Amino acid sequence: MDRREIAALLAYIGRLDPRTIRTDQGEARDQLAQWHELLGDVPMATPHGWDARVAARQHIRISPYQILPADIARPWESYRRDRLARHSDPTPSADPDDQAAWTAELVGTRRAVAVGTAQPSQARAITRGRDGIDPRLEARLREVGSCIPPAARAALAPYRPARAAREMAVALGQPDALNVGCEWCKAQPGEPCRRRRIGPDDGVLSTAPRAAPHPGRLDRATAQQAQQTAMA
Structure with a gap:
């Protein structure tokens, strides 16, 4: 989140819990700087299920303690771990002989999954029968006669x-x-x-x-x- 997003999040939290409101200009500036330092790498929201405002509202709803940046960061780290645990690296489209491009694509895919801009890629189950065969693979097998050249x-x-x-x-x-x-x-x-x-x-x-x-x-x-x- 950038500073404007942090300010918007603090304003939202202040409406739910007035204890977080800082009326002194210096204190408000220090609070904004602190939250931005601790939550600068946490997005406000992602297309796939994460919203910092939801995490803040959940904490305020169930906890009697005043919210801290850690109460946003912890759910975000859990969100990241859960997505990466459900992710199975798909085969990169890069040339496997180009190690740098191959690795860069793998890392980029994992990072996109972790930050919530892409959905985890689930490992496909082994299927039986002709319906489970990729048509392109079937055509290639007919051409070469075997999966081993x-x-x-x-x-x-x-x-x-x-x-x-x-x-x-x-x-x-x-x-x-x-x-x-x-x-x-x-x-x-x-x-x-x-x-x-x-x-x-x-x-x-x-x-x-x-x-x-x-x-x-x-x-x-x-x-x-x-x-x-x-x-x-």
Whole structure:
């Protein structure tokens, strides 16, 4: 609030609580300077729910004590904290490679939310079904065929051989062995088969993922695929 707004707020408070009125010109000037020093960064009102006059009226209505600048500043800080707690940073529109612009947009958005000039951005819930898919994202996925670009997929293949083998089998029209569990190593559907290291007493010392599924698991997946084809 600037000095004129502070003066207007003090005049409003004086109508509700005459104890705050200063009749001496020097005392009134000192009061105005004090309130402006303490509330200079607090707005008179914002488009989204804050009004210093409402905070003042609430204090005067419920408290027997004369109002102080802190009785305006405390509700304002609570208002700011509540808005920031409900805010989830949206993805900036700036180029993510431009760190300065990216950070500046994030800070600017948070500041606008905190001071009440913008509404908090709520985190969108994960939705199911085609109605929850952004049309632009859907079009892009149809264009590229996958959310992972082919070049990135090829670069990742040496580091995830089981996934690469699975994708290759699906691309060739072969059954996906990971759709079923493995009776040999007890791997669950979706998990890669594991090879066991057996100790002298026939105990399992360790296991490690296999790039290729066990033959019996592949046979089960083939039988399941044939059954689904026949039913279709």
